[in-house]
Amino acid sequence: MRNFKYSWEEYQKLPISKKKKLLIRNSELSYLIFAQQFERKVLEKLFTLADKIRFLSKSKEGADKLQTLLSHKRATLFFSQPSTRTFKSFYNACHILGIKTTELRDGASSSQKKGESPEDTILTFASYTDLIIMRNNEEWLAEKASWLLNKKNRVVKVINAGSGKDQHPTQALLDAYTLHQAFSKAKSGKKTIVIAGDLKRGRAARSLIYILKNFKDVKLLLISPEPLKIENDVRKFLLKNYIEFIETDKFKENLKKADVIYMTRIQDEYDVSNESKEIDYSTFHLKKSYLKLIKKDAVIMHPLPRRDEVDIEIDDDERAWYWKQERNGMWARASLIAYMFGIENDIMKINF
Amino acid sequence: MRNFKYSWEEYQKLPISKKKKLLIRNSELSYLIFAQQFERKVLEKLFTLADKIRFLSKSKEGADKLQTLLSHKRATLFFSQPSTRTFKSFYNACHILGIKTTELRDGASSSQKKGESPEDTILTFASYTDLIIMRNNEEWLAEKASWLLNKKNRVVKVINAGSGKDQHPTQALLDAYTLHQAFSKAKSGKKTIVIAGDLKRGRAARSLIYILKNFKDVKLLLISPEPLKIENDVRKFLLKNYIEFIETDKFKENLKKADVIYMTRIQDEYDVSNESKEIDYSTFHLKKSYLKLIKKDAVIMHPLPRRDEVDIEIDDDERAWYWKQERNGMWARASLIAYMFGIENDIMKINF
Amino acid sequence: MRNFKYSWEEYQKLPISKKKKLLIRNSELSYLIFAQQFERKVLEKLFTLADKIRFLSKSKEGADKLQTLLSHKRATLFFSQPSTRTFKSFYNACHILGIKTTELRDGASSSQKKGESPEDTILTFASYTDLIIMRNNEEWLAEKASWLLNKKNRVVKVINAGSGKDQHPTQALLDAYTLHQAFSKAKSGKKTIVIAGDLKRGRAARSLIYILKNFKDVKLLLISPEPLKIENDVRKFLLKNYIEFIETDKFKENLKKADVIYMTRIQDEYDVSNESKEIDYSTFHLKKSYLKLIKKDAVIMHPLPRRDEVDIEIDDDERAWYWKQERNGMWARASLIAYMFGIENDIMKINF
Secondary structure: OOOOOOOHHHHHHOOHHHHHHHOEEOOEEOEEOOHHHOOHHHHHHHHHHHHHHHHHHOOHHHHHHHHHHOOOOEEEEEEOOOOOHHHHHHHHHHHHOOOEEEEEOOHHHOHHHHOOOHHHHHHHHHHHOOEEEEEEOOOOHHHHHHHHHHHOOOOOEEEEEEEOOOEOHHHHHHHHHHHHHHHHHOOOOOEEEEEEOOOOOOHHHHHHHHHHHHOOOEEEEEEOOHHHOOOHHHHHHHHHOOOEEEEEOOOHHHHHHOOEEEEOOOOHHHOOOOHHHHOOHHHHOEOHHHHHHOOOOOEEEOOOOOOOOEOHHHHHOOOEOHHHHHHHHHHHHHHHHHHHOOOHHHHHOOOO | OOOOOOOHHHHHHOOHHHHHHHOEEOOEEOEEOOHHHOOHHHHHHHHHHHHHHHHHHOOHHHHHHHHHHOOOOEEEEEEOOOOOHHHHHHHHHHHHOOOEEEEEOOHHHOHHHHOOOHHHHHHHHHHHOOEEEEEEOOOOHHHHHHHHHHHOOOOOEEEEEEEOOOEOHHHHHHHHHHHHHHHHHOOOOOEEEEEEOOOOOOHHHHHHHHHHHHOOOEEEEEEOOHHHOOOHHHHHHHHHOOOEEEEEOOOHHHHHHOOEEEEOOOOHHHOOOOHHHHOOHHHHOEOHHHHHHOOOOOEEEOOOOOOOOEOHHHHHOOOEOHHHHHHHHHHHHHHHHHHHOOOHHHHHHOOO | OOOOOOOHHHHHHOOHHHHHHHOEEOOEEOEEOOHHHOOHHHHHHHHHHHHHHHHHHOOHHHHHHHHHHOOOOEEEEEEOOOOOHHHHHHHHHHHHOOOEEEEEOOHHHOHHHHOOOHHHHHHHHHHHOOEEEEEEOOOOHHHHHHHHHHHOOOOOEEEEEEEOOOEOHHHHHHHHHHHHHHHHHOOOOOEEEEEEOOOOOOHHHHHHHHHHHHOOOEEEEEEOOHHHOOOHHHHHHHHHOOOEEEEEOOOHHHHHHOOEEEEOOOOHHHOOOOHHHHOOHHHHOEOHHHHHHOOOOOEEEOOOOOOOOEOHHHHHOOOEOHHHHHHHHHHHHHHHHHHHOOOHHHHHHOOO
């Protein structure tokens, strides 16, 4: 018999290493809540699987075969924050694998209007579907969902698709997948990754940093306006995992060192009192004229959506990888879902 | 040739026994509008079918087979009232049977903004899909939809998924299915069913009472604050059908008598002038400390969502059946849809 | 290698004959943006195909077969304007062909809230799906989407499902399909088509006129209040294509001449300063009492939704074809999508 007795209060205090074990059930990754769950070995499997899914999807035969694998599963996408690309890429990732989807986009049409607790809402999704993919303002909600279903011994999987300004682990996954592709084609040797912009509130940047501990030979250049520097817990994570990093607010000056330039948008939706207005973010914009400063084989990434951090004319440059990165999101997410449902071998065995 | 000549005004005045016949076309239940349509014989079929669908859904083979049966059908879910669980359970019930779904959640994105009548909107759904599942504030709309399609001889089915504060027949169906399960495991003899809370405006309670006439040997204890007692038409129904019942406002005192305790939420969304504020609903809450008062083999039900009518700690008690009841909603609705499309024998014949 | 070098500014200035060629890629119609793209030869193919799809859909075997053809494709429905019937008919048309669908109904849940440009939103849909069906207030957006994807050499198709008050080419297609059915059953000879109502701002009326150049032997009676007459560019189109037409504001007096009466709603959503209030639209209503003025074999059409331009009692008259016309929308759209994905021969070959 399983024995999961932690109260929510106890659970929250557990060290991450302990939590990681509890998020696996019957040797299956049941709940993907934070980026630190991705170990190198799992990442390599996910990358190979994503490559295979993308390849299979190019032919009707392959695409049709993929859709048979999880045709008996149903997913709920519970997104109470605005989202286009994370939502759409998950939705389509489900369809690629044959999973049927239902969505709840906000509280407006929901029972929460009638006074239902978020926990009861989660249990309701678990009543009808096999997978809950959730993005919410509440930083704790995805984790609490996993705790709740774990405790109640419900066989329903949970994926955190963005929890407040905290974590966005599948963004980290697709970023890692894109970095993996970039480094596969590059010369060996230490790589310098510039991460620029709002490093304080950008959960994409935060989750990326967590996953980077799985990459050897990288060095981080964290470039941000002073008020938007990484938070202390991230700094500690970097130190603890011996990841080389430098913090600076000099953007243009450092571009020439970069093998990867990871741009981010100012996250002013998390402003408390319009503090973003006080910041000159324009010096953290990648302008077309800067292209000549950048290495010939560098790669420019961005989690998107962008405003004007990256000039639109840069899209035509071969080093602009953000649209490819976006498409990688769908493949990486399909890969993750397939892995969580234990069908990676079924997919790897498909042969034409 | 069919002959359906009733004007809407004439139709409304027909006795329910006459309407029941008109809602069946070519011996198929075409329109499920009110709970009184469920006769014992049909209920038994639906329960057996729901059991079978649930069983088949446990295996990939069974789930895949089920999805082939109505793969050529399309449904519209027209929900202009907030709903999570009824919506999601219907949506997933459709997917279980392979039905393709489209939804219209409110008037905001609809042609009603351009001045279209609800009748024309219904006809539009009938143009594109084979089944309309609808929940609306207007108590008459689902019935009018059935009248309209019947009159126009359109072969499109209609299910009432909640009409104002009037009826919620599929809630009654899933409640009956859950009671059926509870009574199957219980000793024989007369059963006392407590229905507690807002009995005036709770359409779940109302529809449950209608369907209970199909259960022998039950006795109702209707417990509510004085201003939220059952309406006179329900009282007449009980008398006419010789269902034993007592009305009282003593909740705690009566719990020990119950074989089933059916809790309901105060339906303050139907308040005219905040009258709910005047009522002390807290004495109609099932508190954890009351568990010791309740029979060992009793069953606690709730249509959900709940606020604090049922303490969350009660969830862990074996007698708490409301989450099971919720899941029953999906199976019972899948069963109903299958029955309405005449595929119950196809499902019962599936063998592994 | 393809060579598509036009900037957006250059592209907009191209003559329509040149654009029409650019909207075809590898002999496939990749982008359906304006009604003028429908030539007689293509229309005939589309009508035959629509007939076949409708026929196949009547049997489970046929419907199931159809769903296998594009089961590997995914579509985005990007509708930022209210729409019921266009949206639903496209959605179900996709499902008829097995295409998986995702929708974006407005900006509320979208990245545009975070400051993303519409162009980036379009590229995002193109990252995940094979077809974008779009309806927007911005008259230029569908065309810009086609330009953008053409320029970037992305193999993603675009259908304009209504661009501001400008174009609604698939409405024109379904209208033409309905006219084709009407004329097939009629005696030969010149046909008089009355188009009545808001001809200035009704994109349905505008698109219909564009497609009518493919019909021989038609004569148009354009009946509208003085302030809602056709725009000058439409008038020029009629003259240039030698389509006989008369403009008048006499509605009732002209009904007797009509072989087809195409009614339209006043498009007051495009009012700048409530100018519709100044217009007496009631003299452009088709009243039940007018039925006796109309030819016995005439056909009454309306793009729907209607307000009170057409009396509801007229629905029961055999000449009322607007509900049939509405259903034609789904078949015509399925036909168009099938054609754009090059599977028309696969469908025509299906035999039972």
